[in-house]
Amino acid sequence: MEDYSRKRHEDEGYEFVYSPHLTKAALFETSGHLQWYSEGMYPPMILDEELHADGTIKRAGQQYYMKPMNCPFHNLIYRSRGRSYRELPLRLFEFGTVYRYEKSGVLHGITRARGFTQDDAHIYCTKEQMVGELDSLLTFVLNLLRDYGLNDFYLELSTRNPEKSVGEDSDWAEATEALRQAATAQNLELVLDEGGAAFYGPKISVQAKDAIGRTWQMSTIQVDFQLPQRFELEFAAADGSRQQPVMIHRALFGSIERFFGVLTEHYAGAFPPWLAPVQAIGIPVAEAFADYLADVIKQMRTAGIRAELDGSDDRMQKKVRNAQLQKIPFMVIAGEEDQAAGAVSFRYRNGDQKNGIPISEAIAEIKKIVAERTQV
Numbered sequence: 001m002e003d004y005s006r007k008r009h010e011d012e013g014y015e016f017v018y019s020p021h022l023t024k025a026a027l028f029e030t031s032g033h034l035q036w037y038s039e040g041m042y043p044p045m046i047l048d049e050e051l052h053a054d055g056t057i058k059r060a061g062q063q064y065y066m067k068p069m070n071c072p073f074h075n076l077i078y079r080s081r082g083r084s085y086r087e088l089p090l091r092l093f094e095f096g097t098v099y100r101y102e103k104s105g106v107l108h109g110i111t112r113a114r115g116f117t118q119d120d121a122h123i124y125c126t127k128e129q130m131v132g133e134l135d136s137l138l139t140f141v142l143n144l145l146r147d148y149g150l151n152d153f154y155l156e157l158s159t160r161n162p163e164k165s166v167g168e169d170s171d172w173a174e175a176t177e178a179l180r181q182a183a184t185a186q187n188l189e190l191v192l193d194e195g196g197a198a199f200y201g202p203k204i205s206v207q208a209k210d211a212i213g214r215t216w217q218m219s220t221i222q223v224d225f226q227l228p229q230r231f232e233l234e235f236a237a238a239d240g241s242r243q244q245p246v247m248i249h250r251a252l253f254g255s256i257e258r259f260f261g262v263l264t265e266h267y268a269g270a271f272p273p274w275l276a277p278v279q280a281i282g283i284p285v286a287e288a289f290a291d292y293l294a295d296v297i298k299q300m301r302t303a304g305i306r307a308e309l310d311g312s313d314d315r316m317q318k319k320v321r322n323a324q325l326q327k328i329p330f331m332v333i334a335g336e337e338d339q340a341a342g343a344v345s346f347r348y349r350n351g352d353q354k355n356g357i358p359i360s361e362a363i364a365e366i367k368k369i370v371a372e373r374t375q376v
Contacts, residue, residue, distance in 0.1 A: 001148075001256065001263075001275065002095060005119055008144055014093040014121060019073030021097065025063040030230055031072040032166065036199040040100050041068050070096040071224075071249055074122040075231040078245075083235040088245060089125035089133050095256070096120045109261060116255035123248040124233070130175075130246045134182035134221065141206060141219045141252055142186065147373065148263060149272065150218070152209040154189035158196035165199050167226045175223035175246075176202040182221075200226040203249075210266040218259070222249040270349065273329040274370045281328045282309040283319045285335035293334045296344060296359055300332075303363050305370070307332070324349075329376050330366055348376045 006016070025044060028034045033041065042065065049061025067073070074092045083090070097117045106112055125133045142153065157179060160172045183190050183204055197203055203222035207215050224247040227233075234242045253259035263275065273279050280300060282293040293309060300307035310319045316333075323331050331347040337356070338344050344362050346354040357365070369376060 009093050014091040017077055017092050017094050019070055022064045027072050042066050042099055042101050066099040068098055068100050070094055070120045078233055085235055085237050089123050089129055091123045093121045110257040111261045116257045118251045119253045121250045124245040127246055131178045134178055135185055138182045150208045154207050155183045156191045156193050156205045156207055158193040158203045160197050161195035171225040179204045200224045216262050218254055219252045270327040272375045274373045276329050278308055278328050279305050280307040280330040280332050281323050282332045285316055289334045289339055292339045300363055305366050
């Protein structure tokens with residue numbers, strides 16, 4: 001999942017970054033998270049405090065928080081040096097693990113957890129670039145979700161809650177209209193979520209339906225004029241003036257763990273080979289052929305195929321049945337004739353079988369199906 005996403009982001013010009021899991025309270029004071037989002041954060045850790053022998057404080061400690069979001073750190077990366085309009089749009093991307101103190105009643109397996117990894121991107125652009133960037137970004141998001149096999153979407157536009165937001169009305173109106181234009185261009189159903197935006201800007205969320213009709217919130221795209229102002233982000237414009245960039249927040253999977261859960265439900269465990277945790281399993285007809293098949297599996301792993309050997313004491317028929325229950329895409333079977341010919345028998349998950357396939361052809365067949373991201 002991550003490898004394919006990384007490649008697609010590299011193709012789109014994203015720069016990959018990493019940020020710490022802990023930071024001092026001052027960063028979240030600057031970002032506004034302690035003011036607007038403290039209920040969703042874990043309590044602070046007090047570090048580096050020194051006490052006298054009687055227990056009184058000799059030196060006050062520092063408050064450190066586990067990060068609930070990655071955006072403040074990406075702003076520090078942007079601010080680490082001067083920026084020019086020629087660098088924009090600047091697209092930063094991170095597989096960043098965040099920690100949120102969700103109430104116990106809403107936790108649900110890997111689809112709703114207190115610690116999870118976001119495929120988090122932040123795009124910095126000029127106001128003139130904003131509409132075009134949102135349009136191309138939403139197209140990229142939807143196409144990538146389609147690559148993973150999700151095709152039934154609608155969009156939700158979350159607007160300002162006046163009591164839980166910061167910033168100028170004009171900025172909110174401009175950002176909301178830009179999101180509306182980007183959403184309308186996709187020719188998908190658009191649902192209004194009045195007052196549902198985060199404190200710093202409006203957002204569009206992609207709602208996807210799985211194979212049995214359940215709706216999941218997937219990607220979110222948020223426009224933000226506030227954090228660039230709070231962090232004093234600037235770029236040198238073409239006329240030499242200093243201007244503030246627009247910041248766009250984007251999580252495509254939402255959380256990698258939740259997306260994995262959604263795909264597991266969507267495919268009912270029968271992942272297409274390119275996504276299957278185990279793509280091929282070796283099953284010897286008898287113990288005498290296990291060493292031969294182990295070498296075949298080694299060649300497959302060297303070729304980048306996620307292959308394993310069933311070395312259990314079960315009979316061959318039981319091993320085949322186990323592979324069917326685990327919904328492994330390919331079974332690679334070897335007996336006496338296969339070993340003598342330097343070949344394998346090849347069984348697809350759907351029951352089709354080819355016998356006497358040379359090892360190199362079997363490897364090429366799997367790699368071709370994986371590369372084409374087709375189902376078997």
